[in-house]
Amino acid sequence: MAAAAAADPPDSSPAATAASSPPRPSPEELVARAVAPVKPAFLRPPPVRDAPKDESKANGGAVVAEKKSKRQLKRERKQEQKSSSHLCIEVGKSGNASSCKYGDSCRFSHDIDAYLAQKPADLEGMCPFATVDQLCPYGLTCRFLGTHKDTHAASGNLSEKHEINTLNKDIQKLLWKNKYKFPKASAQIKLLGLKEVIKSKPNAANDDKKVNHDNLDGNGDEKTEPLCNPLINAECDSTLCEELDRSEGEPLIDNSIPCVEPRPTKKSKVESDEIDKHGAGTLNAKAESEDPNLSNGLEVPSNNASSCRTDLIATPHLREKKIIDFREKLYLAPLTTVGNLPFRRLCKTLGADITCGEMAMCTNLLQGQASEWALLRRHSSEDLFGVQICGAYPDTVARTVELVDNECSVDFIDINMGCPIDIVVNKGAGSSLLTKPMRIKSIVQAASTVTEKPLTVKVRTAFFEGRNRADSIVSDIYDWGASAITVHGRSRQQRYSKLADWDYIYQCAQKAPNQLHVVGNGDVFSFTDWNKHVSGCSKISTCMIARGALIKPWIFTEIKEQRHWDITSGERFNILKDFVSFGLEHWGSDSKGVETTRYFLLEWLSYTCRYIPVGLLDVIPQRLNWRPPSYCGRDDLETLMISDSAADWIRISEMLLGKVPEGFTFIPKHKSNAYDRAENG
Template identity: 85%
Template structure:
């Protein structure tokens, strides 16, 4: 009987089991639910192997990406400044402009060097490109000190033909001296404070017996005795008298009552220069940008922004004539619809500032920031702390609105404490007090910039607004679909303010106007960065100091732009502002470099545009926008 052999097992037919199988990748929907950006798998980097701690000291000072500057005492910094002035690298400005050692009126007593040959011997090599003033067909005002010296047409004539800066709202010297001496007059503000029956918080210096001109008792306090900690740059000095009027103190936290403050005659209805009603809100008619610098503002205008607003300036600093604070009020010639934003704690302080700005500046509206969450501002009673003092809000708006012919707008958050919304309690009355528009940021002060903005609550507030009041929504607008959704979901929303979204991708305004998700290339993004650098050199100067100042602001901006994820790399579009990007590679080396969150890589990008950094250069970004205050609830 014949037998047959058992059939052989087919090769590799049994399933193989790996010892360490990797878990399946979450779906794009699951990643979005976790607030993780759903980057396509082809661009994801493998998880790092954690064998030994990486020595980052050589690259970035051992900070894991941020290059930290050495802390120096004030005395050491002052000594270094004096030594720098005496060195040949610090050429006298007048000599540098003209190229003539005899042009300085101080002669041998000048604190700076007049040795042109020694300066040129140690001067860094020229940067690539053309002097920004030459491209504007102007003579460069920086002369020999310009880092594009070889491209100048006529260096020696530069001092005779200064190019006019395309900026206005600069602080005049005579006005600054009046503010320093407390002699600037505020007749409208003083009359309105008296009419409202409010006490004056700002006290003036005592008048000397032999001063026949007198000191205006209504002017800003400039004692300088009480020093406060610095707020970024420049410092904030918000010294205020603790003896605020009793009726305001007693009403803190109470519901708004019309007769709690002496009433005034109804204000005449002003015709707002921000004619939002006349623009079809469904036709992308208006885009409101909150800018951080003149150069970012100019970029936003080029890329499609319609209305721009300056960075927040402190009232007390403006009233003291601080040039660094007045710089925040500057307006670029490209800003055809522009407002300034001020912040103050008391009605008389804000009213005086509004009258000052109205008299000395060219603006289309004045915005009062009652939403700033920064501790030093809140602790002095300004910013978002005003939401706990509704009667003071009323007094501030009433006092400020009657001293200006420009529209007065107000910006608030939803609340001070999370879960205790208060913005809806003022929206129905704030127009009668004098505001033309109300911007509502959909987060509480405690949330800072963490968690998503509460747009449902913004809609609720807008529904309570009277017909003439423009309600502007703010928070997490990062694409044209976000903008479309918010202006269409509530007919009372006039438009949206865009802040961080414009810092991360300033071309958001182009996307809104063209109704598309722009898959911008790395080369196009680099071109925008080049424009920023060019605008910075026009603004801060093309000499070494101007180059490094431009570099500093460029690096600060790159700390935001690195958060952008290109459209072509995403499984789900558009990108949301709260998504955390995984480690990924771009479609080319430049796109990968732009995605880095390392300050060392930001410096590399800056060197592409502004040349090598000076020896010993360090940089640490100052902004921490994703903060959450856990201490506020006790």
């Protein structure tokens, strides 16, 4: 024993190793340096990174293929559709090859035997539709076919889905042809003295013959259909309606050339005060009494002109609108990509009170793009739900608000004026509006008058660092028509670097009128953060939770139960299971739906890996700007969940959704800049 001990190197003992290594900083010193104070028992040496040539292993071991042209991709899609792997939807539902109405001319395969021969093996678990007592709408194509009670489920016996706000095909066709009418938005834009952004079309001569969206069949004489909303004025003069119809512009689309927006007509201080006190209708009636032929540039006949104009622009006062009480409600922020419907359902089960859909671009909604309308979907469990839209011009936003108000079931509409993404800012939308306060006023005024639902606005502190502008907007935005405003405590130039400036958020709240709800946003990552910010200013109604919910969606449970939840790896895995179940129900249980669910699961795992379990920290709670050292979990599953490697995320997805397809790769779409250098732009 003594000889063996003598043979050991003198520096191999733990005591000698500890003496030779520098002393470990205290938890307080680590926190001051924004390093997570993980307990020493869980620390391990930093991993050795592979050379760049081996980085493909992190994407499942596949080599990234050469980018193909659009024509080549289209040709490959058509060839793939004809293969036996793409069974006709109707045939898959019914299990009968003759059920397709297109017969032999169908683009997809009707060979059931060939499809079943090449179909991958069923996944483990139950069909998500069977768990909610529904017949699976995917039939033979379902990846859980073996668990079906009736494999040949007829589509007519399918239970009703619990999702609403789907885009009606007839409405979509009207939007495609630019024939959807926006009488409220057009009238309000004219009243404010603004010009509509118009896109000229080759068939502009036929634009006057627009189809009323209330008459989807397009039958009947459209000349006899008044443009004005019958709820506004049932006896509106037809001459005025024809004038409004001819002057109605087209929605702005991506490839259009926007015109310069003229400023509103200047008004005297007496007129402005009268507008604020009595509303636009009173001032307009006064102007018409002085000059009955003057009505916003339109020549209106003297008979019935006054009553028509007054009724046309009559809008409910703010006090008559439905007001949502945001006070102390847990608000899940609208989150790009990851804030999809299954994730919002998951947050509802964990305690969220208010949910909001992903940001949708106004121009895409007005074009009837199905992918953009999918962002407006609402689940029946979302009892307090809003949609967020983003646009650059008053007429574009007003038309979108009127469209959403007509075709969707929502509780409020939020306008994004804080998005920092370059592609949005370069089009004059998002946070670039902070440099145009008069346009913000025009957008809010135009949008708030075309709907009776509450209108909310989300802004950042400023566009450029050190030039805060939000406080000047907060004091007036309620008079313009907004019911609530969310202030994100960072500038556009900051993106997501540095901590949110909550002192400035408090200053904005102090300048807000009592009727306006002010929502703070930024760095809420625990119930102590939420308590501190809500109690820090009496005018803060609540806090919006964004990245905190992405990293740990059980933050809503922590806030409601007022505790730091030391969640186990098994409990976290069950939450992932719930998300997968919701995803398969939303995107489908066939092969395409499984891979779509996998993609969004991987996008979410790129955030959840940043969570550090409570039991591993010397100081709690965790802060969003802490950089985690190299450490391990309390068990193998927890160690796998804290890995920042895409290969480990794929392993987790395979535990839930089976093996990935051959050649599968994954690169996160969003790379958060929480604790890296600021992206100035």
